[in-house]
Amino acid sequence: MVLMPDLSASPRPVVTRKDVARLAGVSTAVVSYVVNGGPKNVSPATEEKVRQAIAALGYRPNIAARALKVGSSQILGMVVPKISSPFFAGLAKAVEQAAEERGFAMLLGDSRDSLAVESRHLRNFVDRQVDGVFLCSVVNHRPDVSELDGRGIKTVLLNFSEYPLPFDAIGPEFVGSSRQAVEHLAGHGHRDIALVQGLVTGNTLDGREQGWRDALEGLGLPEGRVIRCPFDRAGGYEAGRRFLALPQRPTAVFITSDEQAVGFLRAMHEAGVRVPEDVAVFSFDGSEEAEFTWPPLSTVRQPVQEMAEAAVRAIIGSGRDDPARIQVFPCELVLRRSCGCGTTHSG
Amino acid sequence: MVLMPDLSASPRPVVTRKDVARLAGVSTAVVSYVVNGGPKNVSPATEEKVRQAIAALGYRPNIAARALKVGSSQILGMVVPKISSPFFAGLAKAVEQAAEERGFAMLLGDSRDSLAVESRHLRNFVDRQVDGVFLCSVVNHRPDVSELDGRGIKTVLLNFSEYPLPFDAIGPEFVGSSRQAVEHLAGHGHRDIALVQGLVTGNTLDGREQGWRDALEGLGLPEGRVIRCPFDRAGGYEAGRRFLALPQRPTAVFITSDEQAVGFLRAMHEAGVRVPEDVAVFSFDGSEEAEFTWPPLSTVRQPVQEMAEAAVRAIIGSGRDDPARIQVFPCELVLRRSCGCGTTHSG
DNA sequence: ACCGTCGATCTACTCGAGTCAATAGATCAA
DNA sequence: TTGATCTATTGACTCGAGTAGATCGACGGT
Numbered sequence: 216m217v218l219m220p221d222l223s224a225s226p227r228p229v230v231t232r233k234d235v236a237r238l239a240g241v242s243t244a245v246v247s248y249v250v251n252g253g254p255k256n257v258s259p260a261t262e263e264k265v266r267q268a269i270a271a272l273g274y275r276p277n278i279a280a281r282a283l284k285v286g287s288s289q290i291l292g293m294v295v296p297k298i299s300s301p302f303f304a305g306l307a308k309a310v311e312q313a314a315e316e317r318g319f320a321m322l323l324g325d326s327r328d329s330l331a332v333e334s335r336h337l338r339n340f341v342d343r344q345v346d347g348v349f350l351c352s353v354v355n356h357r358p359d360v361s362e363l364d365g366r367g368i369k370t371v372l373l374n375f376s377e378y379p380l381p382f383d384a385i386g387p388e389f390v391g392s393s394r395q396a397v398e399h400l401a402g403h404g405h406r407d408i409a410l411v412q413g414l415v416t417g418n419t420l421d422g423r424e425q426g427w428r429d430a431l432e433g434l435g436l437p438e439g440r441v442i443r444c445p446f447d448r449a450g451g452y453e454a455g456r457r458f459l460a461l462p463q464r465p466t467a468v469f470i471t472s473d474e475q476a477v478g479f480l481r482a483m484h485e486a487g488v489r490v491p492e493d494v495a496v497f498s499f500d501g502s503e504e505a506e507f508t509w510p511p512l513s514t515v516r517q518p519v520q521e522m523a524e525a526a527v528r529a530i531i532g533s534g535r536d537d538p539a540r541i542q543v544f545p546c547e548l549v550l551r552r553s554c555g556c557g558t559t560h561s562g
Numbered sequence: 563m564v565l566m567p568d569l570s571a572s573p574r575p576v577v578t579r580k581d582v583a584r585l586a587g588v589s590t591a592v593v594s595y596v597v598n599g600g601p602k603n604v605s606p607a608t609e610e611k612v613r614q615a616i617a618a619l620g621y622r623p624n625i626a627a628r629a630l631k632v633g634s635s636q637i638l639g640m641v642v643p644k645i646s647s648p649f650f651a652g653l654a655k656a657v658e659q660a661a662e663e664r665g666f667a668m669l670l671g672d673s674r675d676s677l678a679v680e681s682r683h684l685r686n687f688v689d690r691q692v693d694g695v696f697l698c699s700v701v702n703h704r705p706d707v708s709e710l711d712g713r714g715i716k717t718v719l720l721n722f723s724e725y726p727l728p729f730d731a732i733g734p735e736f737v738g739s740s741r742q743a744v745e746h747l748a749g750h751g752h753r754d755i756a757l758v759q760g761l762v763t764g765n766t767l768d769g770r771e772q773g774w775r776d777a778l779e780g781l782g783l784p785e786g787r788v789i790r791c792p793f794d795r796a797g798g799y800e801a802g803r804r805f806l807a808l809p810q811r812p813t814a815v816f817i818t819s820d821e822q823a824v825g826f827l828r829a830m831h832e833a834g835v836r837v838p839e840d841v842a843v844f845s846f847d848g849s850e851e852a853e854f855t856w857p858p859l860s861t862v863r864q865p866v867q868e869m870a871e872a873a874v875r876a877i878i879g880s881g882r883d884d885p886a887r888i889q890v891f892p893c894e895l896v897l898r899r900s901c902g903c904g905t906t907h908s909g
Numbered sequence: 910a911c912c913g914t915c916g917a918t919c920t921a922c923t924c925g926a927g928t929c930a931a932t933a934g935a936t937c938a939a
Numbered sequence: 940t941t942g943a944t945c946t947a948t949t950g951a952c953t954c955g956a957g958t959a960g961a962t963c964g965a966c967g968g969t
Contacts, residue, residue, distance in 0.1 A: 231954095231955060231956085232955065232956060233955080241918075241919085242918065242919045242920075243919090243920095243955090243956080244918070244919060244920080244957085244958075245917085245918065245919080246956090247956065247957060247958075248918095248957095248958090250956090251956095251957080254957085254958065254959095255916090255917080255918085255958080256916070256917070257917075257918085258916085258917060258918090261917080261918085275685075275688075275689055276689075276955080276956070277630070277689075277691070277954090277955050277956070278689050278690050278691070279626050279629035279630045279635060279690070279691045279954090279955080279956095280630045280924090280954075280955035280956045280957090281955080281956060281957080282626035282629075282924095283624070283626045283627050283630050283923095283924050283925065283926090283954090283955080283956080284923075284924050284955085284956055284957050284958090285924085285956085285957065286924090288626060288690070289690070290669070290690065292667075297655075298645070298651050298654055298655045298658070299648065299651040299652050299655050299849075299850060301646065301648070301651075304645050304646040304648075304651045305646050307645055307670070308644075308645045308646050308672050311645070311670060311671065311672050312672065312674075315671070315679075315682070315683070315686070318686075320639075320669050320671070320683075320686045320687070320690055321669065321670055321671075322637070322667050322668065322669055322670070323654070323658060323668055323669075323670040324658065324662070324667070324668075325655050325658050325659065327659075332662075335662070336662070336667075338622075339662070339665075339667045340667070342622055342623075342624075342625050343625050343626070343635070343636070343637065343667055344624070344625070344626045448850065448851075448853070448854040449854075451854075452854065477851075477854045477855075478854050480854075480856065481854045481855070481856055481858070484856040484857075485856075502646075503646060503795065504795075504824075504851070506795070507795040507796075507799065507824050507825050507827075507828045508824075508828070508855075509827065509828055509831040509832075509856060510831075511828070578924095578925060578926085579925065579926060580925080588948075588949090589948065589949045589950075590925090590926080590927095590949090590950095591927085591928075591948075591949060591950080592947085592948065592949085593926090594926065594927055594928075595927095595928090595948095597926090598926095598927080601927085601928065601929095602928085602929095602946095602947080602948085603946075603947075604947075604948085605946085605947060605948090608947080608948085623925080623926070624924090624925050624926070626924090626925080626926095627924075627925035627926045627927090627954090628925080628926060628927080629954095630924090630925080630926080630953095630954050630955065630956090631925080631926055631927050631928090631953075631954050632926085632927065632954085633954090
């Protein structure tokens, strides 16, 4: 008979509440009271003894046991369509940091733009008793939140949905800031401003497209052309190729994400079309990546830190029955070379 | 008296093992046996009844309870220095996917290049009973694994450390593939090839630097110049500026990451120095980003998928006492424009 | 001295699932 | 028919922590 490796030696907390209680000469209940600051009082003297015992033994409460009893795992879950997108990476980083500061850990699920994978992640999160979920759903699809609502799990949507959902929603002010970006392009003298729009399902207009239309209309400019493509670099590249083939090529573009803009820029370089001299570009997101392209991208910066903070607060610092709120965050125009700013001499 | 929102209604599994047992007319033990396929047999007839009850009620085991009893939470933890780096984002994505396919969820911790934050994450992971940890430590520092080893938590290092640690290590073949990249540059006729090297603490040479040296020496080329800078875009940009100021500027550079190369490229554009005509560039990582720069980056592609698969296998499919192994993965040269390949006509 | 009050502390039950020891039935040999 | 053997099933205990309800003492008022 072959000896198998001993898998049964499961890793368990070396020291439990009981050990602390024994060392401090108190019952296990007081240890709990001290650790949680309640629900009953403990005399200062006893508290001190317990704290010393905790320190001496290096006791740390078993969160799984706590999760079993009270249903709180001190874990939050986040689902993003694609973590390798610079925008979502930045957002995930900010959310993780805000959560960590409050003692929460974060489960990350990459849904790869698939509703099915997204649902699987949500299911897994629920099974693990997460205390809350940040959901960047596949844009404007109706997320499968059946797992969430029944369980009363606090959820924050990090993109707006056209569907009414019983959750908080947090996002940038798409319409107004896109409008400003387009108006800025017009300020450089452009009258034919195209839109490279990421693919969005659903019936309502994407806020960025809305803002672009509003700007053109408000300025009395002729209707602009729209190129639709996926929300990634390859999509932006394709859009760039199609842009180049346009009759009477527009002199400026507003692009719905930095990632797409990177692909678009590559298409311009490849064709020897100069940015911003031949085509001015303004994009959306304000990710790190936009600062180091050539030329550097003028972009609408989403206040990622602030949004992440608000998202975590919405989950942690609120009662279960607070009404769902929508929080819209103003964005900032970051002006760099690609829109035509600061172009006294070009490389 | 004001009515407070009912916070006590903690989210609990709607349906437990007991409900299933009752509906199927069996004891709770058999339900466990069916769900886990053991440790005792169940007659086919009973098994069928139980399965039907499970399906009818939509029962899903409470993982927190399972974690309490057997110490397995079906959760893995991953720590990266910076999730917004395209390389780590890609790696995290691949690991997450491999884990998800096996029913595991992944906690993500961003250590922001800080050993202290890294330790905090590890602590949090241990507290949550993770089944394993993927650690991309702050390069070559001695990670604080005191939390891990005592607990017997399976760990995989996703960068090599010069310190002997009792864990599996997985990484790319730095030395050999870097050497190939530099040899490729030499193949384009370059004799003065510089190195832009990310900052690394510790006493041993980074594998990429080693490979660069080996190549120069092997080819009988004169000693090359080294520019050291942080592992990010801004670092690469700074390195580029310093590179431009070099007397008798080298005609080629090997750069230790795509991210740095992006910054380096920006510095070249800004100064009107053409790549690859004036300076040829080869970088390391093979992240998505490298494909859409201008010019597109020739880079050493790390087999991220394969490494992620191996990492997950190393944790899940192995006994606790398997000896620590080191797995080195061969890389592939991705030839694009920046090194001088395919330059018949330039933009 | 006696009773009531109040704060501190302890005992004991609970959460949901894993699993061992005991038990109930079925099968077979003598 | 009796016992031995084996399999399917069950009851009961366990993991670690939260907390209600019981208990204990000290103190104050009479």
